[in-house]
Amino acid sequence: MIIVNNVRQSVENRWRDLVDNGKRFTGISPNVDPNTPPDWFNANKFRKSQQLGRKYYGSLGFGQFLGLMVMLYHTEAYATLTSTGQSSNVQKLFRRYLSTLVHVKHWFDFDPFDVNSQAYQSLKYVRGLHRQVASMLTTKWERMEGRDDLPISQYGMTHAQFAFTGFVALYPKQCGLHGLSDDDFDCLLYFWRVIGYCLGCDDRFNLCNGTADEVVGLCQLMFTREWYPLMSADLPVCEGGVEMAKGICLAMNQLARFISYDVIMKYWYPILSIDNKTVELQTYSEIFCI
Template identity: 35%
Template structure:
């Protein structure tokens, strides 16, 4: 995330794209009715997409880690979390496990199947996701009286594109921090192309799709999004602008420990806050410091060896399969371990979305739009 020597014309193009995304895309419905997911876009190349899927399979642990990390960061922002809370899928730790195990399984099909082949798992799951997004869009905007084209709306093109960044952004920005050692620029371009296609299939218009540019432009665009939109909304000065978001991030980390046993919210957030130059508000215990040190050693040394990386890849896939096979037992165990963890939806009327702007955001822009008397923080998470 250090400063680079980006060409001025590239920066200017990115700033213009970002302005249109936030200032115009916030008024357009997230799943564009202009996109028919059964019809490939003119720029689609089937062979190129298959190659992109092969690259995703090759670097699956890194892409998975980037997606998981992007989720823990993005979920701390009200624009992304409030619609999810309203669906009821984020009420408890067991529900978080079910929700994100389902997401992992869906994305697996996107990385492996032909999404334009009717009847394929990818084809079916993408339509399920589109229906879900359309239902949430209708529910939230009807309840708040928001009208497309007139008001900034929930689950907009802006929100969908920002969510797209969460799946692959950190891998493209800092591949080494996602232990994607040896990944070439061509392979990173494959990942970008993969998510250009998946963004289209999820209803994102080409003019808002984050992956419409080359590698350099996409990197600059992602960095601009993180520095201008994401980081100001999660930095604690001294309190988090959106406390429920930070608590749900902790809950997600705890819910997915059956898949990634070494996960601790303290270490994973500390790891990324350090990279993003965000002060971490908690002191790590000795155990967490040791775990963080071992994680960094694994990421920077052990996983440089392809043999170790492939071993980790197979182990991760087996854990996902096992989690799917025993999900009911895992949910029961999580319910027993975290009986007091509850997350409820707020009142969407109280969120104006005024802070969603292409102008630089500060925590003070977000805080006034959050209910000062939020009663949702009745959560008691274990510290480990």
């Protein structure tokens, strides 16, 4: 019980630091050197995490897809994504999220600290894109680091980490991850600690920094306090974000016919205890997916 209480307090402290301070720090931390593994990096553990990622790629992708959709319920995340003009129609959404799948595949396959690897080049490209968008929006919105909430902040990067691993951390079996040992589960979280670092997450704000219990606890707080109120609201707080999530499903349906906004929410609403929302499936193809 003492351990549980200590973990709970640690998670609460990290959450408060993230909310109170993480929004004012740029998303690409000056404390991160993407060319050099951090002191805590364990090459063997990371290689194992990559092997597990390749083995469970489909199940991980299922959880990640929900996370990427839910991220759009947040007004600022939606504003950031729409600022590039790469999400204005279904065709652009398809290219954007297919590109995301390719990037993640590279991260699972190659060494992120080898400057000649596809993973390193991919991460370098994503960091550059984040830096470019952040600079543009910081100027446009007249924000100042250390004083104002920033676009693509450390807080925003933690949101992005949650999009990729939050639902997998909270609901591994519901994502299709059965039979994982505690060590395997820890390795899957460790993967996103490393990738988060490579993308610019400061250790102070890195969602996956800490024990598995701490990471799951922080994910639970983040979902309960941020995403659950947005998802369960009778009227969408960010209507444009919900419509973009539906557009992503329509776009990615070209890759897998089971991808449908209604099907996904029909599955996840009961799991997430969103009891005030019901979904009526309209077509045989949607019904048979469930």
